[in-house]
Amino acid sequence: MSDIDTAAAARLADINARIAHAAGLAGRKAGEVELIAISKTHDAAAIAPLIAAGQASFGENRVQEAEGKWPALLAEKPVKLHLVGQLQSNKAREAVALFDAIHSVDRPSLIDALAKAIDAAGKRPDCFIQVNIGEEDQKGGCAIADLPAILKRAQDAGLPVAGLMAVPPLDVEAAPYFALLAKLAKRHGLAGLSMGMSTDFETAVMLGATHVRVGTALFGSRG
Ligand SMILES: *Cc1c(COP(=O)(O)O)cnc(C)c1O
Numbered sequence: 001m002s003d004i005d006t007a008a009a010a011r012l013a014d015i016n017a018r019i020a021h022a023a024g025l026a027g028r029k030a031g032e033v034e035l036i037a038i039s040k041t042h043d044a045a046a047i048a049p050l051i052a053a054g055q056a057s058f059g060e061n062r063v064q065e066a067e068g069k070w071p072a073l074l075a076e077k078p079v080k081l082h083l084v085g086q087l088q089s090n091k092a093r094e095a096v097a098l099f100d101a102i103h104s105v106d107r108p109s110l111i112d113a114l115a116k117a118i119d120a121a122g123k124r125p126d127c128f129i130q131v132n133i134g135e136e137d138q139k140g141g142c143a144i145a146d147l148p149a150i151l152k153r154a155q156d157a158g159l160p161v162a163g164l165m166a167v168p169p170l171d172v173e174a175a176p177y178f179a180l181l182a183k184l185a186k187r188h189g190l191a192g193l194s195m196g197m198s199t200d201f202e203t204a205v206m207l208g209a210t211h212v213r214v215g216t217a218l219f220g221s222r223g
Contacts, residue, residue, distance in 0.1 A: 005049040005052060005053070007049075008046075008049035008050050008053055008218075009049065009050075009052075009053035011217070011218050012037075012050055012053050012054070012055055012218060013053075015035060015201075015214055015217060015218060016030070016035065018201070018202055019033050019035060019201065019202070019205055019212065021202070022201075022202035022203075022205040022206050023205050023206075025206060026205065026206045026207075026208075028205070028208075032210060033205055033209060033210060033211070033212060034057055034210065034211045034212075035055070035057060035212055035214060036057045036058065036059040036082050036084070036211055036212065036213045036214070037050055037055050037057065037058045037059065037214060037215070037218050037219075038058075038059040038060075038061075038084065038197075038213050038214060038215030038218075038219075039058050039059065039060060039215070039219065040059075040060050040061045040062065040065065040085070040215065040222070041065075041222045042219050042222075043069060044069050044072065044073055046219055047069070047073060048073065048076075050218065051073065051076075051077055051079060055079070056079050056080060057079060057080040057082065058070075058079055058080070058081055058082065059081070059082040059083070059084045059103075059213055059215075060081070060082075060083060060084070060085070061083070061084050061085025061086075062085055063083065063087070063091045063094050063095050063098070064091075066081065066083070066098055066099075067094065067098060070098065071098075080100045080101070081098060081099045081100050081101075082099060082100065082101040082102075082103060082211075082213075083095055083098075083099040083101070083102045083103060083104065084103045084104065084165075084194075084213055085104060085140075086104050086106075086140045087102065087104050087105075087110060089109050089110050089112075089113035090113070092110065092113035092114045092116070092117040093113075093117040093120070093121070095114075095117070095125075096114065096117040096118055096121050096123060096125055097117075097121060097123070099125050100125050100126065101125050101126040101127070101128070101162070102114070102125050102126070102127050102128070103128040103130060103165040103194050103211075103213075104128075104130045104140055104141075104165070105127045105128060105129050105130060105150075105154060105159065105161075106129065106130045106131075106132075106140055106141050106142045106150065107142065107150070108150070108153055111150070111153050111154050111157050111159060112157065114127065114157075114159060115157035115158055115159060118158070118159065119158075124160045125160070126160055126162035126192070127154060127159045127160055127161050127162060128161075128162055128163050128164060128165040128192060128194050128211075129142065129147065129150055129151055129154060129161060129163075129164050129165070130142065130164075130165045130166065130167075131144060131147055131164055131165070131166045131181060131184065132144070132166075133166035133167075133168055133177045133180060133181055134168055134169035134177060136169055139167070140167075141165075141166060141167075144180075144184070147164075147184060147188070148188070151188055151190075161190065162190070162191070162192035163185055163190045163191055163192020163193055163194060163210065163211075164181055164184060164185045164188075164190055164192070164193060164194070165193075165194035165195065165211075166178075166181045166194075166195055167197075168195075168200075174196075174200045174203060174204070175200075175203050175207065178195050178196070178200075178203060178204050178207040178208075178209070179207050181193060181195055182207055182208040185208075191210065192210050192211065193208050193209050193210045193211070194209070194210070194211040194212075194213065195207075195209045195211075195212070196209045196212040196213065196214075197212070197213055197214060197215070197216075198214050198215060198216040198217035198218075199217075201213075201214055201217075
């Protein structure tokens with residue numbers, strides 16, 4: 001193994017240990033939490049060492065960027081791919097073709113486009129409804145008040161709804177927002193909770209996250 005590979009493996013082991021510790025504190029099992037390595041902006045040379053170290057789940061925020069680098073990597077070794085960034089309805093078909101999970105379902109037009117793409121592809125990626133949990137302007141996700149209607153629309157359209165996703169406001173304590181998202185998921189009987197990033201994934205795990213999305217802590221800064 002090269003130095004780069006060893007460093008990547010060490011960072012991955014550290015994150016996995018911290019997830020296991022946080023899960024243990026909350027009386028949960030580490031296996032209940034899926035670590036998604038967010039590889040946006042990083043090239044195949046940065047991603048390959050993590051795959052070699054056993055990481056089996058990756059996330060991207062742009063369909064086009066993912067289409068450029070993942071087919072070759074997937075041909076070497078299949079891993080699970082998550083789309084965590086905002087999705088335009090006219091990219092729904094490409095997204096369904098490439099990704100195993102889509103974390104940014106947040107509006108009726110996108111729900112309809114995804115339902116059509118899923119029917120056509122005969123492939124059913126897990127769908128997370130993204131909630132604008134801090135009610136911020138210009139942030140993806142449906143308003144909290146709209147969640148019941150969006151959820152019903154997605155389920156009526158036949159989307160495989162796995163849970164809820166959120167990105168809390170920056171630079172404030174994330175825990176209350178994680179707790180609120182967990183409460184909403186429970187209220188609607190949804191098992192999946194996609195929350196927690198490099199700076200707060202342990203808090204998210206303690207509050208019930210089933211999917212944490214970690215980029216910087218695994219890959220280093222995006223520059
Ligand atoms: C980039 C990104 C992440 C990872 O952020 P880090 O702070 O680098 O861990 C997680 N979720 C979403 C939606 C992102 O766009």
